[in-house]
Amino acid sequence: MPSQQQARAQASAISSGSAAAEDEAAPAAPASQLRTLFDRPRLSPGQRRIAQYLIDHLTEAAFLSITDLADRVGVSQPSVTRFAAAVGFSGYPALREKLQAIALGSIGGPSVSEETGNELQAAVDAEIENLENLRRDFAAPGRLIDIGRKLSRSTPLTVLGLRISASLAEYFAYAARRIHPDVRLVTRGGSVAYDALLQSHEAGGTWVLAFSMPRHAQETLTAVRVARGAGLRVALITDLALGPLADEADVTFATGTGSRLVFDSYAAPGLMASALLQAMTDADPERTHARLEEYEQISEQHQFFLKD
Structure with a gap:
């Protein structure tokens, strides 16, 4: 029969293994998902402003109308529509649906800073x-x-x-x-x-x-x-x-x-x-x-x- 110390070690190993498996199965942080979604070299500076706003304000921005998002970023509504097309969506409604899925999946998850660092660090990582x-x-x-x-x-x-x-x-x-x-x-x-x-x-x-x-x-x-x-x-x-x-x-x-x-x-x-x-x-x-x-x-x- 194993000693209490051995039992504790086995329990700890099982717990660590379960935690590692959960970490591997866990989705990427919301900011990482958005950066992957928006990582298009042909985005204009204006479109990158929209992308950065969505990354910085995901939980709020995911539920904004196209008019409200354009006002928040300081661009026109057609600019938001063109941005949605540039990142691979049929229009803003399809993009917003994707943003909402990412935002809802992030509730209770780790913070962006814990997972990916800030936007400047992400830029260095990409380089x-x-x-x-x-x-x-x-x-x-x-x-x-x-x-x-x-x-x-x-x-x-x-x-x-x-x-x-x-x-x-x-x-x-x-x-x-x-x-x-x-x-x-x-x-x-x-x-x-x-x-x-x-x-x-x-x-x-x-x-x-x-x-x-x-x-x-x-x-x-x-x-x-x-x-x-x-x-x-x-x-x-x-x-x-x-x-x-x-x-x-x-x-x-x-x-x-x-x-x-x-x-x-x-x-x-x-x-x-x-x-x-x-x-x-x-x-x-x-x-x-x-x-x-x-x-x-x-x-x-x-x-x-x-x-x-």
Whole structure:
């Protein structure tokens, strides 16, 4: 016969096992369910405001009429209808039914903060996942190394980034100018972009590096088509491996963007840009060394930077 101590240990083990099974069967916290429901990279900033309001005020918002919800968020009723369609529902009534099911299922459950942390922490978690995916892609870096070599040989090299993608293009072009003799940055669309692309080809350029982040600009697609029509090849850094832009590009590097906040964050695309810069430096190490040494001398001479 087991001792009292053994009996207590067995009871504790049974209790722990039951608790673990209950935890595994328990549904995700309401905020997690909503973030999964609303995690669409093509939501506009206005639509993300609606999503954030629903996450923050679920138990109340799930029972609001479309008029009341629009008033609370500060958007129009058609905006709420478009939001419902954007996240996969036939209309606001279908979305509200789903919200009510989540809200009613959360009564008596653990708090959002206990399960998921706050919205900023969730945004960081999403970016960590994007970087983990990129790390797996880098396990076979042959394609990236090859494109880095081709970008290095293109003189001039054109870097294209319109609207919100301009910041990534500016970063890449700024760094690339340290190691490449002729980098041309295009951050304006329309005829300005056309002129720059045509001139780049006439000057002997062979490649364009284009950035396209959500929401994808129509003028970016047009510029890529102009580049291809002029005889330039296009390497594209974007968030989607499929779609019109990827179809037009010669090679696409698809990396996830952080879409948890009102405006996207670009940890993975920024790292992809840095990796391509590294591939360019490795493609011509002698030129890289000479140009960096020359730049250091100039920057020291003219005191570009503060001394540590």
